[in-house]
Amino acid sequence: MQPSGIRAFFDLVLGMKDVISLGVGEPDFVTPWQIREAGIYSLEQGFTSYTSNKGLYKLRLSISRYLKNRYGLEYCPDEEILITVGVSEGFDLVLRSLLNPHDKVLIPTPCYVSYPALTGLAGGIPVCIDTKHDGFKLTPARLEEAAVKNKPKAIILNYPTNPTGISYSKKELEGLKKIILKHKMICISDEIYADLTYDFEHTPFPTLSGAKEKTIYLSGFSKSYAMTGWRVGFACGPKEVIAAMTKIHQYTIMCVSITSQMAACEALVSGKKSVEEMKREYRRRKELVVAGLNDLGLSCHNPQGAFYVFPCLKGIGRKSMEFAQGLLKDQNVAVVPGTAFGESYEDYLRISYASSFENLKEALARIEKFLNK
Numbered sequence: 216m217q218p219s220g221i222r223a224f225f226d227l228v229l230g231m232k233d234v235i236s237l238g239v240g241e242p243d244f245v246t247p248w249q250i251r252e253a254g255i256y257s258l259e260q261g262f263t264s265y266t267s268n269k270g271l272y273k274l275r276l277s278i279s280r281y282l283k284n285r286y287g288l289e290y291c292p293d294e295e296i297l298i299t300v301g302v303s304e305g306f307d308l309v310l311r312s313l314l315n316p317h318d319k320v321l322i323p324t325p326c327y328v329s330y331p332a333l334t335g336l337a338g339g340i341p342v343c344i345d346t347k348h349d350g351f352k353l354t355p356a357r358l359e360e361a362a363v364k365n366k367p368k369a370i371i372l373n374y375p376t377n378p379t380g381i382s383y384s385k386k387e388l389e390g391l392k393k394i395i396l397k398h399k400m401i402c403i404s405d406e407i408y409a410d411l412t413y414d415f416e417h418t419p420f421p422t423l424s425g426a427k428e429k430t431i432y433l434s435g436f437s438k439s440y441a442m443t444g445w446r447v448g449f450a451c452g453p454k455e456v457i458a459a460m461t462k463i464h465q466y467t468i469m470c471v472s473i474t475s476q477m478a479a480c481e482a483l484v485s486g487k488k489s490v491e492e493m494k495r496e497y498r499r500r501k502e503l504v505v506a507g508l509n510d511l512g513l514s515c516h517n518p519q520g521a522f523y524v525f526p527c528l529k530g531i532g533r534k535s536m537e538f539a540q541g542l543l544k545d546q547n548v549a550v551v552p553g554t555a556f557g558e559s560y561e562d563y564l565r566i567s568y569a570s571s572f573e574n575l576k577e578a579l580a581r582i583e584k585f586l587n588k
């Protein structure tokens with residue numbers, strides 16, 4: 216396993232002053248006050264114990280109700296929901312539960328850096344499907360081709376996507392679902408950015424007809440509620456899979472911190488308004504960044520969700536590592552070279568707009584200076 220390319224690059228940033236970092240994928244907002252207060256209050260009340268391995272029943276019930284009300288998606292809080300240490304732990308558990316040695320897992324790329332690494336760690340073989348020639352979207356045709364060739368056990372979907380910000384409409388998902396079911400794959404669907412979908416309603420994969428029994432749905436609180444440091448996520452799926460995941464979780468983690476679970480309960484009660492406010496601000500920043508980068512010749516599509524853009528450097532004839540290192544050294548702006556997401560992305564950068572509007576304006580001005588040199 217290679218260390219994360221993102222972390223490797225950001226070790227360079229440590230110790231530098233006046234750096235505008237558009238690198239790490241986390242909200243620049245602090246967790247909304249009422250959620251923090253719920254965590255603090257739970258400590259004041261003396262809630263400092265372990266919880267059930269599966270997580271607080273109250274939280275599982277709230278998640279179950281939330282999914283039902285929001286999407287009409289029904290999961291039983293007793294048997295079909297597990298509270299995890301972020302989606303990160305959910306991924307590790309699901310891959311270790313499902314994969315036998317050498318099972319293949321399809322992964323559309325560019326993708327979140329953990330997927331291939333965790334698949335390998337669980338004894339599986341990651342099979343990447345490059346999407347750059349299809350506007351960074353997996354198409355049914357490419358999926359069919361990869362399924363026939365590799366006979367995969369599972370596929371990992373992530374939408375809105377890190378690092379490109381693309382997402383899929385219901386119609387597009389139906390097209391993918393057909394192939395997934397036809398080839399009897401299990402779909403691991405990472406929908407952590409669902410609340411940050413800008414242009415259309417997000418469709419959870421398990422809401423598609425016939426898909427629920429074949430899907431492990433992963434989501435969490437880190438991104439939409441600005442709660443990365445609290446480490447709370449959840450996995451929903453068929454009870455046999457959740458039971459297997461719970462066994463590993465029981466021995467390795469025991470349970471998620473009770474303080475964080477209490478805070479997550481509050482997020483589901485009162486967090487909606489804050490999520491909407493943060494989303495509005497991300498959208499404003501997205502418009503600034505997309506227009507600014509396109510004006511500078513770093514061509515970039517308009518993302519449909521999350522808080523990333525993935526501009527192309529071909530128009531200015533530069534390569535990602537050299538560009539990112541130069542920009543950091545010359546103008547103190549940190550972005551992630553596309554190669555952190557695989558060798559074939561050397562013509563791209565990932566830029567996170569989870570930074571203040573002023574920082575983003577300044578970063579665009581510095582990129583312009585760098586290009587003019």
Ligand SMILES: Cc1ncc(COP(=O)(O)O)c(C=O)c1O
Nearest residue numbers: 240301302303327377435437448
């Ligand atoms: C697509 C995706 N999935 C999962 C994670 C991890 O999230 P968590 O904080 O819930 O572990 C991230 C974090 O950047 C991500 O971008």
